[in-house]
Amino acid sequence: KLQRNLGILDADQIELAKGLLNEGQSHLFAHWPGPGVDDEKKTSFFNQVLRLNAHYPGGLTAYIRNARHLLVDSRSGKNPYEGFIPSVPSGENLRFGDDNFIMLEEVGVKEARKAAFVLVAGGLGERLGYKGIKVALSSDTITGASFLQHYIECILALQEASLELSNGGTIAIPLVIMTSDDTHMPTLNLLKSNSYFGMRPGQVRLLKQEKVACLDDNEARIALEPFDRYKIQTKPHGHGDVHALLYNSGLLKIWCDAGLRWVLFFQDTNGLLFKVIPASLGVSATKGYHVNSLAVPRKAKEAIGGITKLTHIDGRAMVINVEYNQLDPLLRATGHADGDANCETGYSPFPGNINQLILEIGPYMEELSKTHGAIAEFVNPKYKDSTKTAFKSATRLECMMQDYPKTLAPEARVGFTVVDSWFAYAPVKNNPEDAAKVPKGNPYHSATSGEMAIYRANSLILRKAGVQVGGPETAVFNGQEVDVWPRVAWKPKWAVTFSDVKKKVKQGCSISQRSTLVINGKNIYLEGLSLDGTLLINSNNEAEVKAIGSVQNKGWVLKPIDYKDSSFPEESRIRGFVIEKIEQLKMNYNEPGEFSLQ
Numbered sequence: 001k002l003q004r005n006l007g008i009l010d011a012d013q014i015e016l017a018k019g020l021l022n023e024g025q026s027h028l029f030a031h032w033p034g035p036g037v038d039d040e041k042k043t044s045f046f047n048q049v050l051r052l053n054a055h056y057p058g059g060l061t062a063y064i065r066n067a068r069h070l071l072v073d074s075r076s077g078k079n080p081y082e083g084f085i086p087s088v089p090s091g092e093n094l095r096f097g098d099d100n101f102i103m104l105e106e107v108g109v110k111e112a113r114k115a116a117f118v119l120v121a122g123g124l125g126e127r128l129g130y131k132g133i134k135v136a137l138s139s140d141t142i143t144g145a146s147f148l149q150h151y152i153e154c155i156l157a158l159q160e161a162s163l164e165l166s167n168g169g170t171i172a173i174p175l176v177i178m179t180s181d182d183t184h185m186p187t188l189n190l191l192k193s194n195s196y197f198g199m200r201p202g203q204v205r206l207l208k209q210e211k212v213a214c215l216d217d218n219e220a221r222i223a224l225e226p227f228d229r230y231k232i233q234t235k236p237h238g239h240g241d242v243h244a245l246l247y248n249s250g251l252l253k254i255w256c257d258a259g260l261r262w263v264l265f266f267q268d269t270n271g272l273l274f275k276v277i278p279a280s281l282g283v284s285a286t287k288g289y290h291v292n293s294l295a296v297p298r299k300a301k302e303a304i305g306g307i308t309k310l311t312h313i314d315g316r317a318m319v320i321n322v323e324y325n326q327l328d329p330l331l332r333a334t335g336h337a338d339g340d341a342n343c344e345t346g347y348s349p350f351p352g353n354i355n356q357l358i359l360e361i362g363p364y365m366e367e368l369s370k371t372h373g374a375i376a377e378f379v380n381p382k383y384k385d386s387t388k389t390a391f392k393s394a395t396r397l398e399c400m401m402q403d404y405p406k407t408l409a410p411e412a413r414v415g416f417t418v419v420d421s422w423f424a425y426a427p428v429k430n431n432p433e434d435a436a437k438v439p440k441g442n443p444y445h446s447a448t449s450g451e452m453a454i455y456r457a458n459s460l461i462l463r464k465a466g467v468q469v470g471g472p473e474t475a476v477f478n479g480q481e482v483d484v485w486p487r488v489a490w491k492p493k494w495a496v497t498f499s500d501v502k503k504k505v506k507q508g509c510s511i512s513q514r515s516t517l518v519i520n521g522k523n524i525y526l527e528g529l530s531l532d533g534t535l536l537i538n539s540n541n542e543a544e545v546k547a548i549g550s551v552q553n554k555g556w557v558l559k560p561i562d563y564k565d566s567s568f569p570e571e572s573r574i575r576g577f578v579i580e581k582i583e584q585l586k587m588n589y590n591e592p593g594e595f596s597l598q
């Protein structure tokens, strides 16, 4: 019957169909009526099969075979770290603003001219309870800049700073964004409708990851959509796809030929990340790391992976991320009765992976030429019961970008850099209800905490630079208790490094807790500023402006709202507050000079 039906297919497709039959996938065709019936649907089905086949290294046959192995291991409860003993690795520790940090920032800014950035943004904010793409969310409400705008402005500011340190020439730091079917068009539209936020269109490249086939059972039988038997169910394969996509795009070779040395991978919603990029790039350059992952102190059970040294009984050793759901069982299985627990510092002894990876392009390309970007996969089926014979819903193979070092030879220089969370990590991942349930003392990773972390970091940085900054005060938004610092934000072009901040705030500045300050302009210098209210300073890039004096007004106030109140936009509801703009002083400077704010 199938042979007759396959008359609508060409020779390659027939081969592929035979391959699927040999892999136990006859159910895909079992319901097909005779020739001449549903031919269009059959063709469309096969087009999907071809796509799925083309986007997996080794094709669908390899996918099914890999899945079968992993499903057997999962069913038997095989420990993926069999034979490995975990221990706490030692890495580079950075303290914001000390001499070492400042030195590394300078090295990093110089190196930035040889860097390319890769943003993985294929995930939808399902956990966050937000329908749009996460990179379109504002990273803070007072500037209203989206994460994507903020990231691009940070890269452009770094580009300019790096250019200033080099002997002229031009630089256009490349940005790649990995999208998926869920995020591709909205990301492209966001870029186009905002003139690429100042980047040249050719400087940004979108690479779309494809989903993979879902599997119905332990035999890895491919799952069809329940309401459309001519369509295969698909799900995302994970952020690990980024390596194969980069490899296949040919971009690495182009970058290497252009003299670039570093590829920096980062995630969609971390508004603090670029505060640590220059120094961590400085670490990669000074230590000669082929792989440098950034990490923060991690609270036990926090939903971020732990950087772990794994030593095999046969002597092999590697430093790798152990994902948050695997760390506890691994520790328990290797003699740590408390599993994933805090130590005397109040934190897990294993640094938390923030999935910010800096790879040196040469060794990276060499490795990918062997693996073609394939990354170790895993499967995580939700079983119906303890017999593990049936799944609650179809599953699929997944892979993670931080598993890249797993295939590296022992001599590869793999390091990591630990930084304090307050200036490096504040992701926006959890919806208000889940965030409110986070154990006390653990980070919420919500839209509320993400924004508050930006104000705290900026306030603390100004404090370190000598500004007298008031606060914080405690407030509760969406059931989450947070510290509210003065709402301070600056455009990346104002300061790329801590040295820039120190240069631009002169003596005798103070900012009260209830204040809001937005600095938008490269050459704005604050001197003797006493702020108690809201001040917005804009200057065009070239004008060197010195703002002096006191500002007092009613300012902007954070007004709590209920996230269930649908009269507010979703973007505000997930934060749990809106800003009431009562009074502000807005200064726009187009000419250089000294200006009194009174």
Ligand code: UGB
Pocket: 120, 121, 122, 123, 124, 178, 180, 209, 236, 237, 238, 239, 266, 267, 268, 269, 303, 304, 305, 306, 321, 323, 324, 352, 353, 354, 355, 400, 402, 427, 429
């Ligand atoms: N992403 C994609 O681009 N494609 C995909 O198919 C899936 C995701 P999540 P996760 O730093 O906080 C990771 O869902 O996977 C993008 C690390 O594994 O936000 O639960 C997506 O758009 C974990 O070790 O995170 O956890 C987003 O930008 C820990 O480091 C990014 O991938 C944790 O991040 C991450 O996706 C963390």
